[in-house]
Amino acid sequence: MSIQFLHKFTTNLPSDTIEENYTRQVPKAAFSFVTPKIPSQPKLIHISKEVQNLIGFSDEFVQSETFLKLVSGAEIVSNAKPFAMNYAGHQFGNWAGQLGDGRAIVLGEIENNNQIFTLQLKGAGATPYSRRADGLAVLRSSIREHLCSEAMFNLGVPTTRSLSLVSTGDEVLRDVMYNGNPAMEKGAIVCRIAPSFIRFGSFELFSSQNDIENLKLLADYTISNYYTEIQLEGKEKYIEFFNSVAEKTREMIVHWQRVGFVHGVMNTDNMSIHGITIDYGPYGWLEDYNPNWTPNTTDAEGKRYRFGNQANIALWNLYQLANALYPLVEEAEPLETILNNFAKKYDEDFSEMMLKKLGITSKNEENDKLIQQLLYNLEQTETDFTIFFRNLNQINKEDSVEDCVSKINFSFYKSEEVTGIILETWHFWFAQYLTILKEETTSDDERKLQLNSVNPKYVLRNYMAQMAIELAEKENYSLIDELYTLLLNPYDEQPDFEKWFAKRPDWARQKIGSSMLSCSS
Numbered sequence: 001m002s003i004q005f006l007h008k009f010t011t012n013l014p015s016d017t018i019e020e021n022y023t024r025q026v027p028k029a030a031f032s033f034v035t036p037k038i039p040s041q042p043k044l045i046h047i048s049k050e051v052q053n054l055i056g057f058s059d060e061f062v063q064s065e066t067f068l069k070l071v072s073g074a075e076i077v078s079n080a081k082p083f084a085m086n087y088a089g090h091q092f093g094n095w096a097g098q099l100g101d102g103r104a105i106v107l108g109e110i111e112n113n114n115q116i117f118t119l120q121l122k123g124a125g126a127t128p129y130s131r132r133a134d135g136l137a138v139l140r141s142s143i144r145e146h147l148c149s150e151a152m153f154n155l156g157v158p159t160t161r162s163l164s165l166v167s168t169g170d171e172v173l174r175d176v177m178y179n180g181n182p183a184m185e186k187g188a189i190v191c192r193i194a195p196s197f198i199r200f201g202s203f204e205l206f207s208s209q210n211d212i213e214n215l216k217l218l219a220d221y222t223i224s225n226y227y228t229e230i231q232l233e234g235k236e237k238y239i240e241f242f243n244s245v246a247e248k249t250r251e252m253i254v255h256w257q258r259v260g261f262v263h264g265v266m267n268t269d270n271m272s273i274h275g276i277t278i279d280y281g282p283y284g285w286l287e288d289y290n291p292n293w294t295p296n297t298t299d300a301e302g303k304r305y306r307f308g309n310q311a312n313i314a315l316w317n318l319y320q321l322a323n324a325l326y327p328l329v330e331e332a333e334p335l336e337t338i339l340n341n342f343a344k345k346y347d348e349d350f351s352e353m354m355l356k357k358l359g360i361t362s363k364n365e366e367n368d369k370l371i372q373q374l375l376y377n378l379e380q381t382e383t384d385f386t387i388f389f390r391n392l393n394q395i396n397k398e399d400s401v402e403d404c405v406s407k408i409n410f411s412f413y414k415s416e417e418v419t420g421i422i423l424e425t426w427h428f429w430f431a432q433y434l435t436i437l438k439e440e441t442t443s444d445d446e447r448k449l450q451l452n453s454v455n456p457k458y459v460l461r462n463y464m465a466q467m468a469i470e471l472a473e474k475e476n477y478s479l480i481d482e483l484y485t486l487l488l489n490p491y492d493e494q495p496d497f498e499k500w501f502a503k504r505p506d507w508a509r510q511k512i513g514s515s516m517l518s519c520s521s
Contacts, residue, residue, distance in 0.1 A: 001061045003070070003078045005108030006116070009196065010083055012221045014214055016128065024128050025098055028211055030202070030218060031083040036073025036105050037125025037135070039187070041169025044068055045472070046480050048150050050488070051163045051193055055119075056112035062164075071164045071191040073105065073124040080107045084127035088208055089201035089269030090320055092304055097208070099201060099269045100129025103137060106197065116225070118196050119163070123189040136172045140469045140513065142188035143480060145280040147468070149192065151460040151487040152277055157255040158248070159277040161193040165480070176512060178297075186473060194276060195226055200321045201269035207324035216328055222273060238328040243338050246318050248275020250342060253314045254349045257307075258357065259456055260286035260385040264296040264517070266305050266313045268320050282517035285459045286385040287504040288413060289378035295462070295517055311346050318342060356454045357389050359447040360436055367436065373429050380422050382413035384503045389455040393448045397437045404430040413503055456490040458500055462517070463508035 009031065016032035018024070026032060044067075052062055061067050069075035076082065084101035091099075105127065107119040122145065123137025142165055149162035168187035175182040198218075206215035223230050223241050230240050252275045256263065263270070264282040272278040284295030291308025299305050305313060322335040329335060354371045355363060378388065388411035395404050405426050409415050418426065442450070460483065468479040486497045508514035 001058055003080075003110060005078060005080050005110060007081060008109055008116070008225060009106070009118075009221075010081060010108075013217060015083075016086070018128075021126065021128060023126075023130055023132075026086050026100070026128055027209060028214060029086055030214065031085050031106075032128045034082055034084050034105055034125075034127045035076070036082060036121060038074050039072050039166075039168035039170055039189070041167075042068055042072035042074055042189075043167045043169065044071070044164060045167055045188070045477050046146065046165045046484065048146075048161065048163055048484070050150070050153075051161045054112070054161070055110060055117050055163070055193060057163075068166070070107070071121070072166045072168065072189055073121050077107075082107055082121075084129055085197060085202070086129065086205060087199050087201035087269055088205035089199070089267050090204075090317070091267040091269070092299070092302070093316075095208075096267075096269075098129070098205065101127055101197075102130040102133055103127070103135040104197070109196075116195060117193050120192050120194070120197055121189050122192055123168075123187065134172065136168075136170070136187050137189065138172050138174055139167060139186040139188040139472060141281070142190045143469050143472055144283075144465050145190050145192070147465060147480065147483055147487065148280045148283060148460055150484060151490065152261070154488055155255075155259050155456055155459070155490055157259060157261065157277060158252045158275055160197075160272075163191040163193055165190055194272070194278070195274050196222075197278070198222055198226075198273045199269050199278070200271040200273065200317055200324070201267075202273070203321060203324040204268060207327060210327075212327050215324070219325065219328055226274065235329045235331065238325055239334045239338075242318075242322060242325055242335060245273050245275065245321065246338050246342055249314050249318060250311075250346050250349065251275060252277060253311050253346070254353050256310055257350060258353050258454065259459060260289075260307070261459075262286065262293065262295050262305070262307045263310065264294060264299065264305055266310065266317065268317045271314075271317050271321075284462050284517070287461065288382040289375070289385045289388070291375075291379070297517065311343075311350070315339065315342050315346075353454075356450070357392075358433070359392065359440075359442070359451045361440055361442060362436075366432075370429070370432055370436065373425075373432070377425055377429055380425065381417050384411040384413065386456065386459050387411040387501070387503065389451075390457050390501075392455065393451045395433075395437075396444045397434065399434065401427040401430040401434070404434070411503075452491055457493065458486055458490045458497070460487060461504060463504055463511070463514040464500065466508070466511070466513040469513065 013030035016026050016029040021034050070077040082105045086100045089099050104122045105124045109116050109118045126135035146162040146165040152159040166189045170187040171184040172187045173182050174185050262284050270279040282296040292306050294303050294306045391408045394407040471479045
């Protein structure tokens, strides 16, 4: 098959006037044309069959040398015109100025089944936006991104996708914990897929440069290609665009909270205008329920990006996007109305989502109190977030409170500590829960089906990814494939994979890569 790349982004938006590839400030440009670094010995490690089918690549093509050259950057395939995007952003709440694709290179857009997909290589070499870095990526972070993208999609969370994982045959120098101990690691490249890779920071760039002409150009391009339902004109068009991005972002965050996902680095340059999860760096899933947990070592002190703060950060980031779009609207009130509605709607959505996780269909003040009491209880003793909610499917209306505690006992990391006042608070909570369930018209069997559709049995815990990484570094890729297969159906029982329905093992509590992670990749 022959791929025909579309050149929508590069045709409609301004390009860097300098062709040489060296680190610099790039004014009045949305991108720079670049050529990927040719890897010495590219090897295809894993491919997502689902993404392959989504974008219309045949089995014959993905097994070809041409495909390997495409997804490794070894050769410019077909009519591709690779480029790196220019954008700015706030990092950890501070304005960072120009950032851009420091190690991501877009191959171009393709169309399949009336959908547009942008193909991007992550780890394919330096760009004008690489700052002091080499533009490469290592195997460990690439495995994590490849597996997590697909795991999130199958959990029903809006996300970028990952087509392929390739080892480059080259070594890359990295200081994993930023503690002055750099070491050589295996290089790798992920080919990731999204409608586009336009970010909040793309708008911040032009707005910060007071380049209103290109800000408008970018907004019009984004709306006409990705928000085609918006048929308004003038400033109303940009207000509705901002409202749509806010809605999609809020929905994404509710999904993160539902499955216990923590992004770890919610800078504005890591926020997609499509409301999809992007840039899987130091992410993690809650093991025990701890709203103050962040997986990012860089965030360990301030905990800005902790699990319980993700909605607040999304709102803060939307404020920055509103500021960036303001020159197109020139009126604060409509943007402020959207921002003020975000928190109110989020609280409503969160409450509705939590009731679904509990299998409760009615919404009232008492049920909201039940949610708050539960979150308090979950913090009192180390309780596995995923296992607790999954095991609620075992509870029946006629159970006693003792039966209930027994059925969720497996989710406690230290069940011997669930005594005295802690046990009493659980008995009190389950007494209320059972009272509400008895008032529901839903049968136990119906509720179990509903619970199993929102509470996953399997998530990509950090220790699982770390085990796959350690094997892959010895050129054993079997666990990558096993985890990929497991996570295709995270809500199914999958008895053959029952060993992965387990709490984090003790060895993983402090181990690098299994507890917290750095931004090093």
